[in-house]
Amino acid sequence: MALTIDKRPAVKSAPPGSPHSLGRLARLKRDWGLLVFAVPGLLVFLVFHYVPLLGNVIAFKDYQPYLGVRQSPWVGFSNFALIFSGDPEVLNALKNTLVLTVLQVAFVFPAPIVxxxxxxxLMYEPIKRFVQSVLYMPHFLSWVIVVAIFQQILGNAGLLNTYLRHKGIEPIEIIGNPDAFRALITSQVIWKDTGWGTILFLAALSRVDQEQYEAASVDGAGPARQMWHVTLPALRPLIILLGILRLGDSLSVGFEQILLQQGAGTEVTEVLDTYVYHHAFQQGEWGISAAVGLVKGVVGLALVLGANKVAHLFGEDGVYRSR
Amino acid sequence: MNTTARTRTNGRSPAMAPASVPIKILKAIVLLIACGLVVMPFVSVISTSLADQQQITDAGGYVLLPDRPSLSAYSSILAGGVVARALLVSVGIAVVGTVLGLIVTSAMAYSLSRPTSFAHKPILMVVLLTMLFSPGIIPNYLLIKQLGLLNSWWSLILPVLVTGFSVIVLRSFMMGLPPDILESARIDGANDLQIFVRIILPLSKAALAVIGLFFAVGFWNSWFNALLYINDPSKLPLPLVLRTYVVDNARLGAEQLSGEAGVLPPTQSLQMAILVISLIPILLVCPFLQRHFTKGVLVGAVKG
Incomplete structure (x- = not known):
């Protein structure tokens, strides 16, 4: 998230006028030593970020691993035709993705704000810092660890159900139960990332001018009205920014997280990303999977740009602003 | 963050009007529950890893506080076999990856730290654009296959050796260093390599520590690339072993461990011990990371 906020000043910080006081060649002669330092990094970016983009051509091919990318026959748009003709599996994956996105926007998004x-x-610094360090921690765990922990607590043989059986109460099936799957996924995300999500909001809150609170309080505003008229407006640009980014990501929901726990059946657990993975790596439908991935990427980019436009219309800065 | 530091001096964090008593109680309850939900699972996992068969049977499966803690689960896991090997693999990848990653990233950040230099803008664009898109898992897999890196540990290290985020954070830190020092070094005839090694790197220690920890945590946690690229069971890193034997509950017997047919600790303790071994480095690193955040290395960079 932080990346995009960072982007604006970073691009701007190269003042366009000044470098041209020296000629191009003179500057190259002066700076070649500096340029050498960028070479290894540029190579990594080129080979592992830009070159693979070309691999997306297999969305227009009938890719056969033994033929390789270049030898596989072209098939035009037929891989895409399958998606847009309403293939029930694609539609199901799309539906599950959107349902999970809506749940996350409704429950995961507001949690760090609250x-x-x-x-x-909190008035007392040590308590604040202690709570922060405890709540930040789950963010750094991998999904494998988080899923393993949830299974140990909520699984059929886990802490909760063992306790219930001990007390003679009917155990609750949570892990592997299609009806509980969405709630499980959503609560895992809340558990893992709520604490971490507070960082940006706390930074924004720390920059609110204290005099505004004093002024509001002189004008007779109680805590609730101060919250409404001072605190929340201060958070608004950040909320809009993060909201736009989340919208752009609305076709991706926790790929690694879901891939680890599809025991409840693909009917509810299959999302677009896992569809791509399964159909490519397990069923060998490389072309179709790549087409789904490509459509997903393009739609995601369009969503970010669109939402950004809407934010501008309402007079907000959004993710970026072209000047 | 500076504002927090300033308001801290008068003993108050930036707050609205003093809250009433019921609100205070409500806040305390919310925070207690939040902390409890995070801490409790760890207590349970660590306890179970320390329990023996008798206790687990008595408690009916899970133990909250073992009264006779034993480390036998850990000793059987670390004696050899699948988990011990995976642990070595993961440590190796994390160390090699972090060192190489820091070298490549800091060099690139230094190269971009002078906005007036030649080709500064296009190189910066190359870096920034990588943060907007990712090629997707299938093209990535095809590339690794073409490069002949399947089943090689390099497939887990090379693609993530440098990220746009880490370059930008380090770069803005380096741009904040006092320019006079660099200028006088250059007048004294130091070349770019000398300036980088003798001046920039020592001055950037705090930022390098944070970025290095991010690299280390990333390498330690990464499992999906290994799932795609590594088929050889003897080369798997720890998270994939965790997935196989704990999440997917595969049989964990004598043949997977040291090979002795002796009496193994209960499966649950073994599973939880694997989980704890995967957890511990993260638990150790976290407080350190947080201290640096509040120092503002990252938040400062975010503010631009």
Missing amino acids: LALVLNS
Whole structure:
């Protein structure tokens, strides 16, 4: 998230006028030593970020691993035709993805805002810092670890159900239960990332001018009205920024997380990313999978640009602003 | 973050009007529950890893506080076999990857730290654009296959050796260093390599530490690339072993461990011990990372 905020000033920080006081050749002669330092990094970016983009051509091919990318026959748009003709598996994956996205926007997105407001209002620094370090921690765990922990607590033979059986109560099936799957995925994301998500909000809150609160309080505003008229407006640009980024990502929901726990059946668990993975690596439908991935990427980019446009219409900065 | 530091001096964090008592209680309850939800699972996992068969049977499967803690699960896991090997693989990848990653990233950040230099803008664009898109898993897989890196540990290291995020964070840190020092070094005849090694790197220690920890945590946690690129069971890193024997519950017997047919600790303890071994480096690194965040290395970079 932080990346995109960072982008604007970074691009701007190269003042366009000044470097041209020296000629191109003179500058090359002066700076070649500096350029050498960028070579290894540029090579990595080129080979592992830009070259693979070419691999997307297999979306227009009937890719056969033994033929290789170049020898595989072209098939035009037929891989895409299958997607847009309403293939039930694609539609199901799309539906599951969107349902999970809506759940995450409704429950995962507001959680760090609320937590940041609570943390920000704490008077006693040591407690605040202790709570922060505890709540940041799950963010650094891999999904394998998080899923393993959830299984140990909520699984059929896990802590909760063992306890329930011990007490003679009917155990609750959570892991591997299609009805509980969406709630499980959503709560895992909340558990893992809520604490971490507060960082940006806390930074924004720390920059609110204290005099605004004093002025509001002189004008007779209680805590609730101060929250509404001072605190929340201060957070608005950040909320809009993160909202736009989330919208751009709405066709991706926790790929690694879901891939690890599809025991509840593909009917509810298959999302677009896992569809791509399964159809390519397990069923060998490379062309179709690549086409789905490509469409997903293009739609995601369009969503970000669109939402950004809408934010501009409402007078907000959004992710970037072209001047 | 500077504002927090300033308001801290008068003993108050930036807050609205003093809250009433019921609100205070509500806040305390919210925070207690939040911390409890995070801490409790760890306690349970660590306890189970320390328990023996008798206790697990008595408790009916899971133990919250073992009264006779034993390290036998750890000793059987570390004695040899699948898990011990995976642990070595993961440590190796994390160390090699972090060192190489820091070298490549800091060099690139230094190269981009002078906005007036030749080709500064196009190179910066190459870096920034990588943050907007990723090629997708299939093209990535095809590339690794073409390069002949399948089943090689390099397939887990090379693609993530440098990220747009880490370059930008380090770059903005280096741009904040006092320019006078660099200028006087250059007047004294130091070349770029000398400036980089003798001046820039030592001054950037704090930022390098944070980026290095990010690299290390990333390499330690990475499992999906290994799932795609590594088929040889003897080369798997720890997270994939965790996935196989804990998440997917594959049989974990004498033949997977040291090979002795002796009495093994209960499966649950073994599984939880694997989980704890995967957890510990992260638990150790976290407080350190947080301290540096509050120092503002990253938040400062975010603000631009």
